[in-house]
Structure formats: C-alpha cells, structure tokens
Amino acid sequence: MTSGLILWGRKSSANLQKTLWALEELGLTYEHRLVGGSHGGLDDPAYRALNPNGLVPTLQDGDLTVWESHATIRYLAGAYGQESLWRADPRQRARVDQWTDWTATTFQPAWLGLFWLAVRTPTDQQDAKAIARAYNKTIAALTLMERELGQHAYLADEELSYADIAAGIALYRWFTMAVDRPDMPNVQAWYQRLSGRAAFRRTVMVSYAELVGRLAF
Numbered sequence: 001m002t003s004g005l006i007l008w009g010r011k012s013s014a015n016l017q018k019t020l021w022a023l024e025e026l027g028l029t030y031e032h033r034l035v036g037g038s039h040g041g042l043d044d045p046a047y048r049a050l051n052p053n054g055l056v057p058t059l060q061d062g063d064l065t066v067w068e069s070h071a072t073i074r075y076l077a078g079a080y081g082q083e084s085l086w087r088a089d090p091r092q093r094a095r096v097d098q099w100t101d102w103t104a105t106t107f108q109p110a111w112l113g114l115f116w117l118a119v120r121t122p123t124d125q126q127d128a129k130a131i132a133r134a135y136n137k138t139i140a141a142l143t144l145m146e147r148e149l150g151q152h153a154y155l156a157d158e159e160l161s162y163a164d165i166a167a168g169i170a171l172y173r174w175f176t177m178a179v180d181r182p183d184m185p186n187v188q189a190w191y192q193r194l195s196g197r198a199a200f201r202r203t204v205m206v207s208y209a210e211l212v213g214r215l216a217f
C-alpha cells in the first residue's frame with residue numbers, strides 16, 4: 001500500500017468531521033486541504049477528478065481515493081484501527097455497521113435536516129411546521145439511541161467504534177442548538193464520554209458560527 005494521507009474538506013462540515021475525528025483518533029499523520037464552503041474548489045476539474053460527487057470529505061491514501069464520509073471512516077478503521085475502531089468478528093462488526101448505516105439513512109437526515117431548518121435558515125425564513133417535523137424525527141432517532149446506550153457504553157458495544165464517529169459528530173450541535181432537549185441520560189452520558197476524548201474535542205466541538213443563518217453551502 002502506498003501511504004500518504006490527504007483529507008479534503010472544510011472543518012465546519014459535519015461529514016468532514018467524521019473523517020477528521022477518525023484520523024485524529026487513530027493518531028495518524030495527514031495533510032488537510034481546505035476546500036468547500038467559503039474555500040470553494042469543489043467544481044475545480046482536479047477536485048472533480050478525485051470526487052465526481054463534488055462534495056466533502058474526500059480522503060486519499062497514496063493511490064487510493066475514497067469519498068462518502070462513512071466509507072472513509074470504515075476504511076481508516078479497517079486499515080489503521082484493527083485494535084480500536086474496527087471489529088474483526090463479523091458478528092460484532094454487523095452491529096457497528098447497523099448503527100453506521102442507520103445514521104446515514106435515518107439519524108443524520110433527521111438531525112441535519114433540523115439543523116438546516118432551525119440553524120442554517122435565516123430566522124425570518126424559517127418554517128415552524130417543517131422544524132417541528134424534523135424535530136420529531138430527531139427525537140425518535142435519539143430515543144432509539146437512548147435505549148441502546150442503556151445497554152453498553154458506546155453505540156455498538158463497550159468500546160468506541162466507527163459507528164460512534166458516524167453518529168457522535170451530531171452531539172455537539174444537538175447539545176448547543178436552541179431547541180428543547182428532553183432528558184436522555186444515556187445519550188448525555190455518551191456525549192460526556194465522547195467529550196472526554198481529545199480527538200473529539202479538537203475536531204467536533206468546534207464553532208459552527210459560519211453556518212448560522214447561511215444557506216449558501
């Protein structure tokens with residue numbers, strides 16, 4: 001394998017934060033190239049050649065290029081996290097993948113939908129009914145996690161896995177957004193556990209001020 005990790009994407013991107021957190025969690029050396037958002041560059045032919053989907057993140061590892069945030073964290077876990085983020089046992093890994101894929105299809109569309117409607121949309125353009133619908137979907141998803149996290153410390157089992165990275169990047173925004181938060185002690189404890197990790201604090205607990213009231217990117 002040719003080595004040399006390069007991550008492309010802006011730091012305020014929720015999807016980028018998954019890859020960034022995984023890189024930091026694994027203590028890897030990488031180059032970070034800022035593209036997307038106010039940095040631009042996503043339509044450059046050179047970037048499109050790497051990522052024809054034209055979004056961030058994109059990860060390069062030598063001659064390998066991977067896009068789609070969940071594919072990037074699975075790759076990093078498999079390549080560099082055999083003793084930590086990865087699960088060699090297919091039965092254990094099935095649970096990690098279950099929560100990772102559920103995050104892609106259910107949890108993230110709910111919470112990120114709410115974030116767009118209630119944080120990114122300028123106040124005078126906000127749609128209260130749409131916000132209520134997205135809020136209810138977010139609460140339903142969090143309720144599922146609340147039940148699961150009552151059984152073990154992390155989403156899939158007792159240790160951090162890439163499922164926690166996929167889902168956990170939502171928590172800083174959830175706990176700092178101006179919304180009602182029903183008491184969910186297990187989710188709260190999980191957030192505290194994640195906040196105890198330097199890699200999470202460095203990559204996820206970062207300002208999203210540039211996104212507030214801004215629909216541009």
Ligand SMILES: N[C@@H](CCC(=O)N[C@@H](CS)C(=O)NCC(=O)O)C(=O)O
Nearest residue numbers: 013014015036037055056068069217
């Ligand atoms: N399904 C993709 C979604 C990627 C995505 O939507 N990225 C957003 C940022 S979170 C983006 O590139 N937006 C354009 C920009 O930042 O300029 C993934 O998980 O990687």
